Amino acid sequence: MKVFELPQILSALDEDAALAAVGAAFRGFATGQAQLTAVGHLGFTDPPGDCHVKGARMAGEEVFVVKLASSFYRNPERGLSSSTGFMAVMSARTGEVLAILHDQGRLTDTRTAMAGVLAARCILRPGSRTLGIVGAGIQARLQADLIGRRLGLDEVLIWARDPSRATALASDIGARAVDLPELCARADLIVTATPSTEPLIGVEMIRSGARIVAVGADSPGKRELDPRILALGHVVVDSPAQCLDHGETGWAVRAGLIEPASLIELGALLTTPRAFGDSDTVVADLTGVAIQDLAIATSVWRRLQAGDAR
């Protein structure tokens, strides 16, 4: 069992390789090649925190991965990151623990942003150039960077509930802080990445042919979109089961606005691209699936094994 700390992990994280691995994992997941554990959860109140444990394997893969990820929300008051944890890489032949990647949540952040890139690439209209980011946290920053660079969206607009955080992020990354209606009106692609529990984007803000990647709703109670937006066109889901349970999709289905049968699986869309009409609204609902952890951890571990650090 080898243990790798964050600097080693980051130096072995190859963006191209990891992005390809996450895409391949979604394709395998959509064709039933993946097996996921039930998600384990422990909740804490004093101080408030959550610990989630989840694992995944892919048929035929030589390793499998279990991730432990905690968020303790007052850690920043102590100068600590709120996210902590590790991914464990095990042999699928012997069960032996091959490696502990003590990534402190960074691989999760990255694989989440990579799902954003993959979804955005599937739904983006040709000629798009403006990216609208809703949120000013770590995930907003990562999505802005990764989607901006990988998909060539060279104008980035930011909105966040706290204007000072939006301005700070915008200034950091060469973007522009705007109000939310302007962002929705101008962005070719909107990425929502907040912990909101109320809709932020109303159906009236949405222009014809809007493309939205919704990343924030990753657990019950969270939501960022007016559910009527999902009824305007097509809905792409990273995991039908999870999106129905706690994604934006669940809110729209429970409100009787869309049918589960209409959902398009991201993995299927990656395998068989589909041309959406220019005036079609398309929402990609991303709740985060353990196969993403499997993919990124395996990608990093292979390079660590091979000594391919940057």
Place this chain on the structure above:
Amino acid sequence: MKVFELPQILSALDEDAALAAVGAAFRGFATGQAQLTAVGHLGFTDPPGDCHVKGARMAGEEVFVVKLASSFYRNPERGLSSSTGFMAVMSARTGEVLAILHDQGRLTDTRTAMAGVLAARCILRPGSRTLGIVGAGIQARLQADLIGRRLGLDEVLIWARDPSRATALASDIGARAVDLPELCARADLIVTATPSTEPLIGVEMIRSGARIVAVGADSPGKRELDPRILALGHVVVDSPAQCLDHGETGWAVRAGLIEPASLIELGALLTTPRAFGDSDTVVADLTGVAIQDLAIATSVWRRLQAGDAR
């Protein structure tokens, strides 16, 4: 994050301290102080294996524990132990990973045997001296050793489906291999520790006032006892929910032989001992609870922190 390998872990494992910790954990569990994760599972077929992930916390404790435990059944063919895995110790204040105890399943084996000691101590008749062990695997050996020593049962009888394994274990530990009816007739305490999926001990083998600790049935489909045995007297359970789901208790309840309301929680019995009548049959159904992992890992971790290794 510190990583401890098996030799360090074993040298920091203090039997008295760990046994006390496991007992305290059962008492806390019975009074609702514990929180458990859903159990995560991944199954493998080629080669066959299982990986289980589970976690627990106890209110007010400064750490919590998540365990990953794999069993790959053909590992011995490669000269490897079938059991592998680790326990991770996290701060309940910040979520930070404090330690990885790479115990390769040994702490699980030990905490399981310790539950056997605790249950046996609660149900043993005064003056008992003969221990009957059903099974010849690691758990049979540990139960024989630990219960024999801790409860002063100086005569040990062994039966196993494979007589050569029973003889080998008996010879190793100064016990005597016997047939199963003789074991049941002579033992003051019977401990069943096999992976059987069919009843091994029939109700007709059981003498008046039998005391049985059933350890084998730890997942759906497993059983070692004729369910009518549970209807003869009292049933003690480590976890009502788990025992109803996949313990000996579940078989007896589903057959309409006993009522869930009649179950006695081990943690409650440890808090408030109860004198069973000499002719009462008492079965302790132990399925294994994540609070045992929490207790033993915490006990070992504290001693590792303090530098109290043997």
